[in-house]
Amino acid sequence: MEKLFNGTNGDFDIKQKHINDKGNYVITSGIKNNGILGKTNVKAKVFNSKTITVDMFGFAFYRNFKYKLVTHARVFSLEPKFKISKNQGLFLSSLFHFINKKFGYENMCTWEKIKEIKIQLPIKHNEIDFEFMENFIDDLEKNYILNLENEKQKKKNAYLSVANLTNYDLTSRENEILNSFINEDIEWGEFNLEDLFGKSTRGKRLKSIDRIAGNLPFVTAGEINDGISSYIGNNVTVFSKNTITIDMFGSAKYRDYDYGADDHIAVVHTENITKLLVIFITIAINKSSNTGNFTHSRNFYTKDADNLYISLPVKNNEIDFEFMETFILIMQKLVIKDFVCSEERKIKIAKHLINKNEQS
Numbered sequence: 001m002e003k004l005f006n007g008t009n010g011d012f013d014i015k016q017k018h019i020n021d022k023g024n025y026v027i028t029s030g031i032k033n034n035g036i037l038g039k040t041n042v043k044a045k046v047f048n049s050k051t052i053t054v055d056m057f058g059f060a061f062y063r064n065f066k067y068k069l070v071t072h073a074r075v076f077s078l079e080p081k082f083k084i085s086k087n088q089g090l091f092l093s094s095l096f097h098f099i100n101k102k103f104g105y106e107n108m109c110t111w112e113k114i115k116e117i118k119i120q121l122p123i124k125h126n127e128i129d130f131e132f133m134e135n136f137i138d139d140l141e142k143n144y145i146l147n148l149e150n151e152k153q154k155k156k157n158a159y160l161s162v163a164n165l166t167n168y169d170l171t172s173r174e175n176e177i178l179n180s181f182i183n184e185d186i187e188w189g190e191f192n193l194e195d196l197f198g199k200s201t202r203g204k205r206l207k208s209i210d211r212i213a214g215n216l217p218f219v220t221a222g223e224i225n226d227g228i229s230s231y232i233g234n235n236v237t238v239f240s241k242n243t244i245t246i247d248m249f250g251s252a253k254y255r256d257y258d259y260g261a262d263d264h265i266a267v268v269h270t271e272n273i274t275k276l277l278v279i280f281i282t283i284a285i286n287k288s289s290n291t292g293n294f295t296h297s298r299n300f301y302t303k304d305a306d307n308l309y310i311s312l313p314v315k316n317n318e319i320d321f322e323f324m325e326t327f328i329l330i331m332q333k334l335v336i337k338d339f340v341c342s343e344e345r346k347i348k349i350a351k352h353l354i355n356k357n358e359q360s
Helices: 086-101 130-162 172-182 193-197 275-289 302-306 321-359
Strands: 005-009 024-027 036-040 051-054 060-063 067-069 076-080 187-192 213-219 228-232 243-247 252-255 265-268 309-315
Touching (some): 086 130, 130 321, 193 302
Parallel strands (some): 024 067
Antiparallel strands (some): 024 036, 051 060, 243 252, 243 265
């Protein structure tokens, strides 16, 4: 190490009271914010950019800016005995990852303790291969961006596939319906759940000790794992997918799979209508049933489901099924679009940071 670097400490005990967002960055021990404490213009030694800081725990960071060092936290600066680029500095600092395994509060890292440590470097014609370092970090950054873009595309395709969509662009009709909802230009009606879907069904009690391990989801009350408490192999009533469960607290959930249910679950039989309609109706039910009126002392039962009234959109005094289906389709598209935009922002930020580092 001492053939490669000069090790130097700070000359003033910079403390939190000196941090005033002016002057140079101050480096302290720790990995939070890469060890950057803040800025100060207090008089203290200023270290050059394109150097590496090592703290008392052995954590090393390349610094592409001038800075000052605290002294009480035992941070020191390594200045290369040769000119380095940003990429080469990142490569060199990454080689020190093993140092933090040797030091801690009971044995603090100092320049004197590490200056005779040997590190491995790439060489070419018996000289340090700086070109390899440069290209290696450059390739890492490019691969990082490429991986982000590939991951974004994979997730986008997966979400579209699950929703049976080819894209997330709204059609003119979908935009029209969305605007009518935003502008509250929708007429709503009240409908009884039993009149719409017949009587609800109640599950049967199955104690945990009596459950046999299997593949059938068994639904009980609660929000954890959408109320699925276990997977069973017992001979129980199997409720069809594309139905709605309401637990004893009034929480309604859409079920896109066959399942069993205990006696704290009411099942609404919506299996004969489309998935998008059932999802919309689930939301409408939850709005009416999950109001906080049902607790451990006052459970939601099938009779409560049969007496429940829900709000649905109407058109010409009839339920507007087109609106319901299209609205859920719109929500699916907007959620996927929001995800893609979020991933694109991450990629844009990553590119910006890499370009910024290259320019500075």
